[in-house]
Amino acid sequence: MGLPVRKNNASIPPTCPLSESMALLRGAWAPNVIWYLSAGPRRFGELRHDIPRISARVLSARLRELESRSLVTRRALDSSPPSAEYALTELGRELLPAIQALANVGEKVMARRAS
Amino acid sequence: MGLPVRKNNASIPPTCPLSESMALLRGAWAPNVIWYLSAGPRRFGELRHDIPRISARVLSARLRELESRSLVTRRALDSSPPSAEYALTELGRELLPAIQALANVGEKVMARRAS
DNA sequence: CTGAATCCAGTCGGATACTG
DNA sequence: CAGTATCCGACTGGATTCAG
DSSP states (O other): OOOOOOTTTTOOSSSSHHHEEEEEOOOTTTTHHHHHHHSSSSHHHHHHHHSOOOOOHHHHHHOOOOOOOOEEEEHHHHHHHHEEEEEEEEHHHHHHHHHHHHHHHHHHHHHHHHO | OOOOOTOOOOOOOOSHHHHHHHTOOSTTHHHHHHHHHHHEEHHHHHHHHTTTTOOHHHHHHHHHHHHTTTTTEEEEOOOOEEEEEEEEEEHHHHTTHHHHHHHHHHHHHHHHHHH
């Protein structure tokens, strides 16, 4: 398969496994979204509250992207405050070990800095 | 510690372990650089060759950033083609399990798509 | 509450040319 | 070989506003 030749598209660097998964996690907030969905389905507002300082616009954009990459599913609930519920797909869950590993490193770094 | 209030700085989203490590890996190529350094020290040109389609400018920028974050060390060799050797620090090596996990997912995805 | 639209700034990355 | 300097397009994300 010839590489898709796109100009200025940071999302498709080389064709290697690592870039493959990095492309899935595109956007600074994507990993966080997945992370906060790992415990189970969450609603938009909950996620927004979970993830400190994320703007609605970005959260929405990330969710739509993750949905388009089949990492997340969206289920609209027609309750009477309208709401939507997001959940991880199997593929999304496959990223959890990697994200967990990243979080572990971050924790170490933070702990080290605090001490 | 009050959060540093910066505008439009994608590199410091919230203060959580996950973002901590994502900040270390900032830049689409950073994980690849670390990945290709995992087997041992490499020279600039080698890295450039290892990592398909990375430009010298970006590789240079990534290496300097990774160096400033203490993930990578740079050692100038005054041989007579001048050369430089880059290597992972301990901190850099700590990211390897996470990067490995990401690569594993990418591999799975690629294999699945190929079949 | 959900989430799309607009406006705007900062950053990343590619191409190219050039220095030591 | 190892970088740096420009120029430039693209994308991300923040703030605000608005609609269903």
